[in-house]
Amino acid sequence: xxxxxxxxxxxxxxxxxxxxxxxxxxxxxxxxxxxxxxxxxxxxxxxxxxxxxxxxxxxxxxxxxxxxxxxxxxxxxxxxxxxxxxxxxxxxxxxxxxxxxxxxxxxxxxxxxxxxxxxxxxxxxxxxxxxxxxxxxxxxxxxxxxxxxxxxxxxxxxxxxxxxxxxxxxxxxxxxxxxxxxxxxxxxxxxxxxxxxxxxxxxxxxxxxxxxxxxxxxxxxxxxxxxxxxxxxxxxxxxxxxxxxxxxxxxxxxxxxxxxxxxxxxxxxxxxxxxxxxxxxxxxxxxxxxxxxxxxxxxxxxxxxxxxxxxxxxxxxxxxxxxxxxxxxxxxxxxxxxxxxxxxxxxxxxxxxxx
Amino acid sequence: xxxxxxxxxxxxxxxxxxxxxxxxxxxxxxxxxxxxxxxxxxxxxxxxxxxxxxxxxxxxxxxxxxxxxxxxxxxxxxxxxxxxxxxxxxxxxxxxxxxxxxxxxxxxxxxxxxxxxxxxxxxxxxxxxxxxxxxxxxxxxxxxxxxxxxxxxxxxxxxxxxxxxxxxxxxxxxxxxxxxxxxxxxxxxxxxxxxxxxxxxxxxxxxxxxxxxxxxxxxxxxxxxxxxxxxxxxxxxxxxxxxxxxxxxxxxxxxxxxxxxxxxxxxxxxxxxxxxxxxxxxxxxxxxxxxxxxxxxxxxxxxxxxxxxxxxxxxxxxxxxxxxxxxxxxxxxxxxxxx
Ligand SMILES: Nc1ncnc2c1ncn2[C@@H]1O[C@H](COP(=O)(O)OP(=O)(O)OP(=O)(O)O)[C@@H](O)[C@H]1O
Ligand SMILES: [Mg+2]
Numbered sequence: 001x002x003x004x005x006x007x008x009x010x011x012x013x014x015x016x017x018x019x020x021x022x023x024x025x026x027x028x029x030x031x032x033x034x035x036x037x038x039x040x041x042x043x044x045x046x047x048x049x050x051x052x053x054x055x056x057x058x059x060x061x062x063x064x065x066x067x068x069x070x071x072x073x074x075x076x077x078x079x080x081x082x083x084x085x086x087x088x089x090x091x092x093x094x095x096x097x098x099x100x101x102x103x104x105x106x107x108x109x110x111x112x113x114x115x116x117x118x119x120x121x122x123x124x125x126x127x128x129x130x131x132x133x134x135x136x137x138x139x140x141x142x143x144x145x146x147x148x149x150x151x152x153x154x155x156x157x158x159x160x161x162x163x164x165x166x167x168x169x170x171x172x173x174x175x176x177x178x179x180x181x182x183x184x185x186x187x188x189x190x191x192x193x194x195x196x197x198x199x200x201x202x203x204x205x206x207x208x209x210x211x212x213x214x215x216x217x218x219x220x221x222x223x224x225x226x227x228x229x230x231x232x233x234x235x236x237x238x239x240x241x242x243x244x245x246x247x248x249x250x251x252x253x254x255x256x257x258x259x260x261x262x263x264x265x266x267x268x269x270x271x272x273x274x275x276x277x278x279x280x281x282x283x284x285x286x287x288x289x290x291x292x293x294x295x296x297x298x299x300x301x302x303x304x305x306x307x308x309x310x311x312x313x314x315x316x317x318x319x320x321x322x323x324x325x326x327x328x329x330x331x332x333x334x335x336x337x338x339x340x341x342x343x344x345x346x347x348x349x350x351x352x353x354x355x
Numbered sequence: 356x357x358x359x360x361x362x363x364x365x366x367x368x369x370x371x372x373x374x375x376x377x378x379x380x381x382x383x384x385x386x387x388x389x390x391x392x393x394x395x396x397x398x399x400x401x402x403x404x405x406x407x408x409x410x411x412x413x414x415x416x417x418x419x420x421x422x423x424x425x426x427x428x429x430x431x432x433x434x435x436x437x438x439x440x441x442x443x444x445x446x447x448x449x450x451x452x453x454x455x456x457x458x459x460x461x462x463x464x465x466x467x468x469x470x471x472x473x474x475x476x477x478x479x480x481x482x483x484x485x486x487x488x489x490x491x492x493x494x495x496x497x498x499x500x501x502x503x504x505x506x507x508x509x510x511x512x513x514x515x516x517x518x519x520x521x522x523x524x525x526x527x528x529x530x531x532x533x534x535x536x537x538x539x540x541x542x543x544x545x546x547x548x549x550x551x552x553x554x555x556x557x558x559x560x561x562x563x564x565x566x567x568x569x570x571x572x573x574x575x576x577x578x579x580x581x582x583x584x585x586x587x588x589x590x591x592x593x594x595x596x597x598x599x600x601x602x603x604x605x606x607x608x609x610x611x612x613x614x615x616x617x618x619x620x621x622x623x624x625x626x627x628x629x630x631x632x633x634x635x636x637x638x639x640x641x642x643x644x645x646x647x648x649x650x651x652x653x654x655x656x657x658x659x660x661x662x663x664x665x666x667x668x669x670x671x672x673x674x675x676x677x678x679x680x681x682x683x684x685x686x687x688x689x690x691x692x693x694x
Contacts, residue, residue: 051596052596053592053596072595073592073595073596074595074596074597074598074599074600075598078596079596079597080592080593080596082589082592082593083589084587084589086587086589086590086592086593087593088590088593088594088608089612090611090612099594099597099599099607100597100598100599102607103594103597103598103599103600103603104598147593147597148597151597151598
């Protein structure tokens with residue numbers, strides 16, 4: 001596998017503020033790669049660095065093995081799809097799609113041909129001569145993709161392109177995007193703060209927090225074996241118990257928390273007395289037995305699952321998802337709660353915001 | 356006493372308007388919030404609606420339409436002593452327009468070359484000056500709207516506006532002083548050894564054109580700035596990302612977006628330049644005749660108001676026709692200009 005995009009210790013600063021810190025990763029050709037992180041964590045900044053609108057303060061961006069330093073966005077083999085699409089309203093759909101070709105001096109008839117072919121690809125045949133503002137949100141979305149694909153980039157960069165769409169359309173466009181990516185076979189770098197989107201579409205995901213890439217892995221690994229407390233709490237729902245490691249060996253760690261001593265897998269090899277957070281997924285919580293006691297405060301029936309929230313006796317709260325058919329606690333009732341320690345994770349507390 | 360009525364009026368009117376606003380605000384506060392109003396009157400309240408209708412009505416009818424109609428009417432009448440006005444000799448005639456074409460109210464033997472030439476020159480030079488203004492102002496407006504930081508933008512804006520605190524006549528004289536035979540520019544040129552004799556900038560009409568170009572610069576900058584400002588920066592970046600060179604982006608992304616601003620700036624500058632009086636009078640060379648001083652002379656030198664009216668009306672019509680034609684060519688509607 002060849003690398004399409006490599007970030008080599010990339011740091012981006014705006015004055016004294018560091019927006020991206022020491023990002024190093026390698027994205028493979030043909031990969032659907034996502035950056036996932038909360039608002040303001042530096043995703044757009046990183047994407048603009050790859051596309052050439054921002055020069056890194058330190059480090060190197062390589063595309064197809066070539067150092068991109070000093071090359072402007074118009075000279076990089078990337079195409080960026082903006083958060084707000086930025087279609088040209090005074091041009092027709094076909095003119096929008098063919099803009100990049102017009103700049104390159106391609107003849108009118110050849111441009112038209114490419115536009116028609118791309119309109120077929122994005123499943124909008126016959127829309128060539130429409131005005132942009134006559135299109136629906138999802139259609140605009142697809143035209144923006146076609147416009148970017150027209151210049152045959154090696155890498156397509158997408159900055160939260162679905163955030164403006166409603167839920168239904170968003171889910172439809174996820175599949176659509178993935179399908180388009182398979183058809184054209186180029187590298188997609190996708191930015192989102194929506195973990196569902198990232199997990200559903202991506203081959204691999206980089207989770208970012210405050211300018212730092214915390215973990216790069218496929219969705220399953222991020223969910224099942226997060227490396228940091230931030231990833232554990234950001235990807236999927238999680239119950240967190242902050243405390244100090246009391247006992248530790250290679251597999252297990254026992255953490256002293258406000259709710260009592262709890263044990264879980266010690267993937268990061270934490271030592272005794274280190275600050276730690278123990279995570280238990282709601283679906284791993286077992287009702288009726290275990291070391292914890294609490295009172296159900298909210299029970300929400302959601303069809304296939306029931307969501308229950310408990311106020312724990314030692315302080316703090318815990319949520320559990322109860323599969324259909326299993327007994328559901330009554331609100332206010334005292335319950336024993338537990339989990340299989342093999343389903344719990346003990347991670348360093350570092351970078352974990354809410355206690 | 357009689358002469359000071361105007362002064363009192365100009366001082367009292369703003370006060371009256373302020374009081375009127377205050378009264379309406381009070382009235383508004385008393386009224387209970389009811390169902391959603393619908394019509395113009397309901398939406399704005401009787402007081403505001405009346406004010407808007409009356410104010411706009413008075414403004415357009417009294418100050419714009421009526422005097423213009425009177426002037427047009429006058430332009431079709433012969434020049435008569437006051438005693439004969441409204442008498443049997445006060446009939447409609449084309450003699451004022453005939454004079455413009457032939458230099459005589461009766462004979463059509465020779466063309467009135469002086470006036471016709473001045474008329475053509477005024478229109479052509481105004482077009483050229485408008486175009487020059489556009490070329491000069493576009494980069495400034497673009498820089499202010501898209502490239503400059505807020506502080507730098509404010510500074511630039513101030514630097515553009517401040518010279519216009521100086522009145523028009525003084526500005527024109529300043530340019531005259533600058534470009535005179537013994538002026539700064541000539542002295543600098545001679546000092547540098549670039550020319551051996553002073554250049555007659557004023558005689559060559561360079562002074563006139565410089566003064567006219569400068570006079571209405573702001574009228575171009577602001578509409579352009581507004582139009583470019585409203586362009587989404589991402590569109591420029593998208594074009595750049597797709598490989599567009601800068602000139603292509605300006606030509607095919609920024610300019611089409613800014614077209615209404617360009618049109619309104621050009622219209623303003625063209626109209627004002629064609630109708631300028633101070634700059635041509637002060638900066639015009641001895642042989643150049645701008646059309647507005649000729650109109651002025653019809654009124655005050657020749658004391659021929661009907662003829663002056665005819666000349667002024669001709670200039671107005673020519674300008675309007677020209678502007679409408681240009682807009683037609685650029686596929687712009689009048690509504691878009693005022694956006
Ligand atoms: N040009 C700039 N000058 C100064 N600071 C900037 C600039 N651009 C971004 N920042 C800062 O860098 C940080 C990261 O911004 P960025 O736009 O990359 O966030 P993001 O992850 O894309 O967020 P969102 O999901 O809200 O789009 C923010 O704190 C922002 O204030
Ligand atoms: Mg962003």
